[in-house]
Amino acid sequence: MDELALHAASVAGDLSKLRLALQAGAEVDAEDDRGKTALMLASANGHTVAMLMLLEAGAAVDSTDTDRMTALMLASANGHTVTMLMLLEAGAAVDSKNTRLQTALMKASFGGHTGVLRVLLEAGAEVDSTSTDNWTSLMCASRRGYDSAVRVLLEAGAMVDAKSATERTALTFASEKGHTGVVRLLLEAGAAMDW
Numbered sequence: 001m002d003e004l005a006l007h008a009a010s011v012a013g014d015l016s017k018l019r020l021a022l023q024a025g026a027e028v029d030a031e032d033d034r035g036k037t038a039l040m041l042a043s044a045n046g047h048t049v050a051m052l053m054l055l056e057a058g059a060a061v062d063s064t065d066t067d068r069m070t071a072l073m074l075a076s077a078n079g080h081t082v083t084m085l086m087l088l089e090a091g092a093a094v095d096s097k098n099t100r101l102q103t104a105l106m107k108a109s110f111g112g113h114t115g116v117l118r119v120l121l122e123a124g125a126e127v128d129s130t131s132t133d134n135w136t137s138l139m140c141a142s143r144r145g146y147d148s149a150v151r152v153l154l155e156a157g158a159m160v161d162a163k164s165a166t167e168r169t170a171l172t173f174a175s176e177k178g179h180t181g182v183v184r185l186l187l188e189a190g191a192a193m194d195w
Contacts, residue, residue, distance in 0.1 A: 046078065067099050104116075109137040109144075118152060127156045145174065
């Protein structure tokens with residue numbers, strides 16, 4: 001029961017209820033039915049003070065849910081740069097992979113969160129890490145049409161002509177979706193037009 005209150009307080013960022021749940025003896029790393037801990041829930045919602053309280057109470061920074069998502073991945077996917085910085089400072093692994101072998105950098109790329117991308121890259125994230133379908137972060141950002149995210153990844157040295165499991169490149173994905181700004185950036189970076 002205390003864990004349910006802890007999770008609800010973490011989602012809402014309700015510090016008084018979070019404090020009460022912890023004082024009542026709630027297990028800080030208890031998981032909900034999807035394997036998410038209170039730290040993951042607070043991180044996904046950008047509740048930095050709640051997250052700090054949980055870390056101070058001993059929350060494990062790299063716990064994973066049923067999809068092997070971490071708090072860092074959840075914060076990155078939702079564009080919570082400050083939350084993500086705090087998790088990295090607390091020792092979060094920058095290149096953990098979920099069940100689809102996606103990293104926090106890929107999650108940030110899907111959302112076009114350029115600030116998050118910069119922080120992850122500065123923290124040593126592998127720019128060309130691949131998922132189960134052999135997608136890279138550059139492919140993710142290109143398919144979604146995020147010009148600024150594509151620019152950040154290219155500046156970090158992303159392989160412009162990496163191929164997915166279906167033999168498609170970032171240029172292919174951007175072209176299929178009509179993202180002319182991204183197509184221009186990729187061509188300027190030397191992408192091959194080999195289709």
